[in-house]
Amino acid sequence: MKIVGLITEYNPFHNGHKYHIEKAKELTGADYVIAVMSGNFVQRGTPAITDKYARTMMALNNGVDLVFELPVCYSTSSAQYFALGAVSLLNHLGIVDYICFGSECGDIDILMKAADFFINSPDNLQNLIYTFIKEGYSYPVARAKAAEYILSPDEKEKNADLLKIISEPNNILGIEYIRALRLIKSDIKPLTIKRYKAGYHDTTIYTDTAETSDGESKPSISSATAIRNVLENPEMIKELPIIKSSVPEWVYDYLTKNYNITYPVTIEDFSSVIKYKLLSESKEELETYLDLSSDLADRIKNTDLTQSNISKLSMDIKSKNVTLTRIYRALIHVLLNIKTETIKEYIANDIIYYARILGLRKEASHLVRMIKKHGDIPVITKVANAYRQLDSEGMSMLNRDIFASHLYNQAVYDKFKTVILNEYKHGICIL
CATH class of the missing domain: 3.40.50.620 (HUPs)
Structure with missing residues (x-):
């Protein structure tokens, strides 16, 4: 088995x-x-x-x-x-x-090669990553640039496939x-x-099926991001049937029957609680949460939260070298009381x-x-x-x-x- x-x-x-x-x-x-x-x-x-x-x-x-x-x-x-x-x-x-x-990339050998590269990377790789971050690059881009920087011309040629794939989201995971x-x-x-x-x-909703080179028929596939954009938008929800070909029948039935009964839930539904936490804690306390740096804590404390929803707040505190996802994660960690020291203790054991x-x-x-x-x-x-x-x-x-x-x-x-x-x-x- x-x-x-x-x-x-x-x-x-x-x-x-x-x-x-x-x-x-x-x-x-x-x-x-x-x-x-x-x-x-x-x-x-x-x-x-x-x-x-x-x-x-x-x-x-x-x-x-x-x-x-x-x-x-x-x-x-x-x-x-x-x-x-x-x-x-x-x-x-x-x-x-x-x-x-x-x-x-769909290539396990290249992904394993990339994993080995980062496991056995030179000691200065992390320092290079932080150098590029300070120059305004996000972490994924900074890591790709640092990897390219430390390779010699011959190594770059041998590792061209690796350098090409290491900044794409699913490849990273x-x-x-x-x-x-x-x-x-x-x-x-x-x-x-x-x-x-x-x-x-x-963000495109696809409604067509396709046939691969080997004759295999594949169903219509849209990303979860595109589907959420429909489900979270009160105007687009009128066109819910547009996603019918992108999800299995059971899922479509659930989404049809439970709209505005059990979903959609978004980060804005936690806006008041998140802002309460941000207002009630000092800069030093905010810095203890996972993914929340000193610079990010400074930006939060210098932002007027009164009329901001979470989406606007996140854009207001965003900088060139911090992705929007990183900011959302930091805010969720504040909401859920997840601190850097706690997760380090879990991992250490x-x-x-x-x-x-x-x-x-x-x-x-x-x-x-x-x-x-x-x-x-x-x-x-x-x-x-x-x-x-x-x-x-x-x-x-x-x-x-x-x-x-x-x-x-x-x-x-x-x-x-x-x-x-x-x-x-x-x-x-x-x-």
């Missing part, structure tokens, strides 16, 4: 995700698919557009057999920490044979997945699938302390028994009983997930007057 692990957000689930699941099984010969999925807050520094239980059901209805929640301290972090947390969770399960992820596997000395084999048609930031199940297919329930036998972390099936399974560090991590979900549920209630069961009452999603 073979099992492939996927690291996901499904924000929301679309045809590209379904294609990824099908190709991952085809590429690996896997019998089962296990997904590690971000909970109610995601890596781009925003709340998920729909809650984690809805997204779990989207996954289970479209080929995933077992869904685990990625703890929020990792799901909202930079690529390095996001990858380390997710890969560690899959590794701790003790039954995963492969990790399969999407990438712009893929490189970090491989680095994480190496760091924790995992036997899980990494594989990649070339991202098809819609780019990560592509066990990285991941539990595997919390969000959902499973009945025919895959034996996977849970296998994980309990072969894995080396507690499997959480009922939050109310977790204190019997976890030490203080594990409970600290889980309590952050619980707090984040209760805050999200409160935002849903305030906006739509819809009650989502709290973490102690909501059971595992079963299909």
